[in-house]
Amino acid sequence: MTSSNEHTPTAMRTLNEEPERKVSDSVEDIKQQEMLFNQLVSGIADYAIFMLDVDGHVLTWNTGAERIKGYKAVEIIGQSLGVFYTAEDRAAGVHLEALRIARETGKFEAESWRMRKDGTRFYANVVLDALRDEKGELIGFAKITRDMTERRAIEEQLAQSQKLEAIGLLTGGVAHDFNNLLTVIIGNLDIIGHASSTPERRLRAVHLARQGAQRAATLTQQLLAFSRRQPLNPKPEDINKLVAGASELLRPLLGEMIALETVLSGGLWLTDVDANQLESVLVNLALNARDAMPNGGKLTIETANAHLDEMYRKQGNLDVALGQYVLICITDNGTGMTKDVLNHAFEPFYTTKPTGQGTGLGLSQVYGFVKQSGGNVKIYTEVGHGTTVRIYLPRFISSKAPSADVALALEAVGGHETILLVEDDRDVREFGTDTLRDLGFNVIEAADGTTALDILMRHPQIDLLFTDVGLPGLNGRQLAEKARQIRPGLPVLFTTGYARNAIVHQGRLDEGVELLTKPYTRERMAARIREILDASKPRQDTPIGRT
Amino acid sequence: MRRSPGRTHQLVGPESASALRIVYAEDDEQVRTTITDLLACLGVDVHVCGNGAEAVLLCLSVKPDVALLDLTMPGMDGFEGAVRIRQNDVGREITLVALTGHMHESYRDQARKAGFDEFLAKPVTMEILEDAVGRWCRGPRVRSQSRF
Numbered sequence: 001m002t003s004s005n006e007h008t009p010t011a012m013r014t015l016n017e018e019p020e021r022k023v024s025d026s027v028e029d030i031k032q033q034e035m036l037f038n039q040l041v042s043g044i045a046d047y048a049i050f051m052l053d054v055d056g057h058v059l060t061w062n063t064g065a066e067r068i069k070g071y072k073a074v075e076i077i078g079q080s081l082g083v084f085y086t087a088e089d090r091a092a093g094v095h096l097e098a099l100r101i102a103r104e105t106g107k108f109e110a111e112s113w114r115m116r117k118d119g120t121r122f123y124a125n126v127v128l129d130a131l132r133d134e135k136g137e138l139i140g141f142a143k144i145t146r147d148m149t150e151r152r153a154i155e156e157q158l159a160q161s162q163k164l165e166a167i168g169l170l171t172g173g174v175a176h177d178f179n180n181l182l183t184v185i186i187g188n189l190d191i192i193g194h195a196s197s198t199p200e201r202r203l204r205a206v207h208l209a210r211q212g213a214q215r216a217a218t219l220t221q222q223l224l225a226f227s228r229r230q231p232l233n234p235k236p237e238d239i240n241k242l243v244a245g246a247s248e249l250l251r252p253l254l255g256e257m258i259a260l261e262t263v264l265s266g267g268l269w270l271t272d273v274d275a276n277q278l279e280s281v282l283v284n285l286a287l288n289a290r291d292a293m294p295n296g297g298k299l300t301i302e303t304a305n306a307h308l309d310e311m312y313r314k315q316g317n318l319d320v321a322l323g324q325y326v327l328i329c330i331t332d333n334g335t336g337m338t339k340d341v342l343n344h345a346f347e348p349f350y351t352t353k354p355t356g357q358g359t360g361l362g363l364s365q366v367y368g369f370v371k372q373s374g375g376n377v378k379i380y381t382e383v384g385h386g387t388t389v390r391i392y393l394p395r396f397i398s399s400k401a402p403s404a405d406v407a408l409a410l411e412a413v414g415g416h417e418t419i420l421l422v423e424d425d426r427d428v429r430e431f432g433t434d435t436l437r438d439l440g441f442n443v444i445e446a447a448d449g450t451t452a453l454d455i456l457m458r459h460p461q462i463d464l465l466f467t468d469v470g471l472p473g474l475n476g477r478q479l480a481e482k483a484r485q486i487r488p489g490l491p492v493l494f495t496t497g498y499a500r501n502a503i504v505h506q507g508r509l510d511e512g513v514e515l516l517t518k519p520y521t522r523e524r525m526a527a528r529i530r531e532i533l534d535a536s537k538p539r540q541d542t543p544i545g546r547t
Numbered sequence: 548m549r550r551s552p553g554r555t556h557q558l559v560g561p562e563s564a565s566a567l568r569i570v571y572a573e574d575d576e577q578v579r580t581t582i583t584d585l586l587a588c589l590g591v592d593v594h595v596c597g598n599g600a601e602a603v604l605l606c607l608s609v610k611p612d613v614a615l616l617d618l619t620m621p622g623m624d625g626f627e628g629a630v631r632i633r634q635n636d637v638g639r640e641i642t643l644v645a646l647t648g649h650m651h652e653s654y655r656d657q658a659r660k661a662g663f664d665e666f667l668a669k670p671v672t673m674e675i676l677e678d679a680v681g682r683w684c685r686g687p688r689v690r691s692q693s694r695f
Contacts, residue, residue: 172651176619179648180578182670187581190673194588201584208577215577 048145051131054138056081056099068147070117081143084114086121102128102141111148123149166347173349173360177219184212217519220497222361225277226348226368231496231517232274234373236396239303239326240264242275246282247301253286257296265304271326272396277369284362285330285389292334292387302329306392308376320376325392333386342381366391412526414439417463417533421445422452422479423495424471428518432466435522436529449474449482456483462490464533469496491536493528495520564680565590568611572602572628573646574620578669582615582646585673589680599628606632611641613683615667618647618654626661633662642683646671655695665694 041049041062048065050058057080061073069076069084076083082095089095089112102108108128113121125146131139188209192202224230247262254260282301289299306327308320337345337352344350346367351360366389370377374394381387419441423429429445436443444459446452449471456462465483469476480492497518516528569586573579574597586593594609596602599616600623606614614632616625623631625645632638645658648669655666667679 172649175650176648179650179669180575183648184577184581186670186672187585191581191584191588194673196588196590201587204580205584208581211577212581 046146048143050143052081052099052128052141052143054140056095056141059140065145068116068122068145069114075117084145086113086115089113098126098128099141102130103138106130114145122147123152169350170348174219174223178216181212181216181219185209185216188212213519219361222365223348224368225372226361226364230277230369230372231515232277232369232372233515234272234274236270237273237275237278238268239271239273239278239328239393240268242278243282243301243303243328246279249279250283250286250299253283254290254299258290258293259298261298261300263300263302265302267305268303269305269324269326270396271393273373273393274369277373278393281366281369281391282328282330284366288362289330289332289334289387292332292336297333297386300329300331302331303327304329305395308392317376317378320392321374321394324395325375326395328391328393329388330391331386331388336383336385336387337379337381338383342379345379412439412523413530414441414526415530415533416440416442418442418444418459418461419464419466419529420452420455420459420462422447422449422465422467422471422476424448424468428468432525435525439522439526441529448472449476449479452479453482453486456486460487462487463536464529465490465492466529467492467494469494489536491532493532563590564684565592567613567680567684568592568594568609569613569615569683570594570596570602570605570609570611571615572596572598572605572620572625573617574598575617578617582671582676585671585676586680588673589677591680599623599625599631602628603631603635603638606641607635607637610637613642613644614638615644615646616663618645618649618658626657629658629661629663644679659695 044062044064045067046064047062048068049062050065051060053059057078058076061071061076065076066072080095081099082090085095098108098110106129109126111123111125114124114126116122125148127144129142131142133139188205191197191205192209197205221230243262243264247260251260286299293299304327306325308317308322308325310322313320313322341352345363347360348364349360350364367377370391370393376392378390379387380390419436421429421432421436421443423432423445424447426447429447433443433445442461444455444462446455449467450473452465452467453474456465465480467476467479471479474482476494476496480494483492484490491514493514493516495516495518514528514532516525569591571579571582571586571593573582573595579595579597583593583595594605594611596605598620602614602616602625603623605611614629616628618625620628625647629643629645632641632643642665643663644665644667645654645661645663646667646669647654647658650668658666665679667675
């Protein structure tokens with residue numbers, strides 16, 4: 001203050017009036033603000049905003065709450081928040097659990113079904129915040145509820161139409177690929193049978209028809225892999241060994257422009273996995289990486305032990321079991337993917353490769369296989385920098401040692417035992433019978449389970465039951481059970497083109513069950529049959545004929 | 548009987564399969580060899596290539612009666628190949644045949660718009676090709692009788 005009359009009474013009065021007015025102004029301001037705030041909260045119609053006391057009884061109510069839940073303030077104030085929950089949730093104490101979490105952590109958030117006053121349900125997004133005074137004492141909860149029913153319906157509709165679109169893409173893709181392969185198969189069979197074919201052309205046709213059929217077999221395997229229905233044969237495996245083996249295979253595929261580095265972690269856990277399928281996963285990913293690095297680059301395959309915890313689950317991996325995993329990371333420094341491409345990356349027949357250069361089945365096969373193996377797969381990618389695919393496979397814990405490599409004979413190995421072959425498809429049965437007889441076996445055939453049992457009772461010399469799983473009437477599994485009641489210890493080999501049936505549980509083979517997947521070749525069939533027959537009589541000398 | 552390259556009479560064809568000249572574009576090697584051999588069994592003179600751009604060039608040099616084009620090929624596809632062939636004087640008289648394993652109706656529509664005269668769906672067999680070759684021997688199709 002610099003004025004000379006600063007201590008005169010008038011001046012004093014004026015000076016004292018200033019703070020008083022300020023205080024009353026600020027009280028007014030606060031009242032005004034409180035009123036505005038109350039108007040704001042009570043007027044909001046899109047959100048139910050209300051307070052609960054420490055025990056969860058309703059203290060305040062706004063327009064949104066009335067609109068969404070249907071109760072007027074007088075009807076609901078003083079009631080427990082339990083009334084908003086479904087009867088099952090209330091019985092399970094879900095509302096009390098929500099209060100507990102908010103009390104202990106400060107906040108609870110959820111999306112689930114809630115009840116309106118009229119008994120109808122709505123899908124709610126709920127946030128519950130603990131309110132505390134200056135001393136930190138709990139004074140109640142703020143609750144904000146939003147009606148998400150409409151949005152959820154739209155999302156479901158969208159998901160449904162996306163699913164249909166994906167199915168359309170899938171069926172269209174399958175039809176296209178099979179039409180090409182059928183052209184190769186039927187066309188070449190026509191060439192073989194055509195009068196004007198030269199011997200040279202006939203020979204090429206045999207070769208091509210076989211190649212076409214093999215491509216068709218690969219295609220069905222890829223589709224089954226994607227739909228998680230391929231028969232898997234998991235064994236405890238050392239992933240480091242598999243990666244080291246596969247990298248030999250990958251080098252020529254990648255070409256000279258791409259360097260391949262493997263970083264294999266010491267003390268890596270075992271994992272229970274189908275080694276052949278994992279190898280084809282690595283090949284698929286390496287091919288994608290190669291195509292993403294047209295001007296060369298580096299592909300790194302790393303292995304490590306990993307622990308997937310709640311944090312990992314919270315990052316959108318809800319269907320993953322917590323626990324120990326073996327991690328395989330495949331990283332390239334190529335072009336990377338855009339967000340849109342990433343979103344579709346696992347869809348079958350989705351491809352960014354030029355027409356005619358990619359089947360669009362590689363990543364979907366990877367996805368299906370990893371999921372069926374109880375693992376998880378994630379892609380991390382940045383446009384212009386590269387892509388990392390992280391595959392988690394569950395750790396195998398058992399006293400069992402890793403599987404010894406079983407070398408399959410390249411030549412078909414025969415024998416003189418008697419085989420009961422059960423198959424309802426005439427062509428497949430004929431192929432099996434002819435091939436086995438050609439290999440020196442004695443074959444008795446049956447088209448269904450009942451006939452097979454009848455034969456088994458009349459022919460005690462039968463050494464092996466080789467049966468299709470999907471048979472009319474008595475299925476293959478039931479047949480095997482009954483057969484073993486008649487002939488305990490009878491070796492059984494099942495065959496199927498499909499995993500999801502009587503023999504395979506959760507896509508995995510039961511212990512002790514022998515399976516030969518269709519389509520099978522003469523060599524594969526002979527090798528499995530020989531293997532099983534030899535295993536069933538370890539001390540006996542078996543006459544073996546080679547063809 | 549081989550026609551002279553600068554023919555003007557639209558409905559005269561090569562009459563026998565041995566005189567029929569076809570340019571065939573297909574990217575799938577196995578399918579390509581198969582269909583080439585099928586056509587060769589029928590006595591047709593086949594000139595083969597792997598995409599639309601090669602088909603355009605081949606049509607200009609070989610001047611075939613028929614161009615059989617797979618629709619999905621890397622680089623220039625069959626649709627674009629057909630448009631380019633039609634843009635050329637030589638190409639206007641060629642019977643353009645779309646060949647595809649795609650079943651969707653939109654492929655037919657798009658093929659028609661690209662200027663194809665016929666639509667041949669895979670799988671292709673000897674019987675189907677025998678029929679087609681007989682038809683092509685009778686001469687280029689009048690556009691309004693296009694087979695879609």
